[in-house]
Amino acid sequence: MADNGKDTEQAIGIIRRCLVNRDDRWGTYYIKDRGKETQRVKQTTRPSPKLMQRLTRAGRPIPYCGPDQIADHIEGKVMPIGLHAISRGDTCRWVAWDIDRHFDSIPPELPQSAASAIMRTVRETLGLLFLAEDSGGGGWHIWVPLAAPAPASEAYIVAQAVLGVGE
Numbered sequence: 001m002a003d004n005g006k007d008t009e010q011a012i013g014i015i016r017r018c019l020v021n022r023d024d025r026w027g028t029y030y031i032k033d034r035g036k037e038t039q040r041v042k043q044t045t046r047p048s049p050k051l052m053q054r055l056t057r058a059g060r061p062i063p064y065c066g067p068d069q070i071a072d073h074i075e076g077k078v079m080p081i082g083l084h085a086i087s088r089g090d091t092c093r094w095v096a097w098d099i100d101r102h103f104d105s106i107p108p109e110l111p112q113s114a115a116s117a118i119m120r121t122v123r124e125t126l127g128l129l130f131l132a133e134d135s136g137g138g139g140w141h142i143w144v145p146l147a148a149p150a151p152a153s154e155a156y157i158v159a160q161a162v163l164g165v166g167e
Contacts, residue, residue: 012070018145019083021093026065027082091149095159101138108138115140121162 065081072078086092097118099111115132122130122144131143146155 008071008074011074012067015070015074016067019094019143020065020070021087021091021149022084023065025084026069028079085155086152087149089149090152092146092152092155093149094143094145095155095162096141096143097159097163098135099140099142100135111138111140115142118142118162126162 065083069078069081073081085094085096097115099114099118101108101111119130119132119142122128122142126144128144131145133141135141150158
C-alpha cells in the first residue's frame, strides 16, 4: 500500500516544479450562499498592497500558492485552484487546452473527440507526455509540461500548432 503522505509530497514537488508559474496569484472558486441559492463564484487570490503591509507589520505570512495550498487542493480540502499560465517574466512551464461544452447545441461527443485529437497529436506527433482531466459536464483539461520554461509567445505557437491553427 502506498504512503499517501509521501505520495502527496511528491505530487506537490512535481506540481510546483512543472506547473506553478506564479505563486503570488492563483484562481479558486468559493461557495457563496444567497438564501436558497448556492453558487460557485470564481475569485482570484491576490493580496492587495494594503493587506500585504498589514500582514507584514503583524508578522503574518502573505498568501501564496505554496505546498500547503497545493496539498489542500490535492486532498480535496478546498475548491480547485487554478494556476496562471504565464510567469511575471513572460515564460510558461506548460501549454494547456480547456475544452468545454457550454451550450446544449454542442454535440456531447464533440469535446471528447477534440480532446482525443489533441492528446493524439501531443503524444504521436510531438512525442510529449500530458496530463488530462475530465473537467465535468463533458469538458476536458489537457496540460503538457515543458522541459524548461519557454517564452510565452513560443508556448502559444506550440498550442496553436497542435490545433492546426496557422498551417
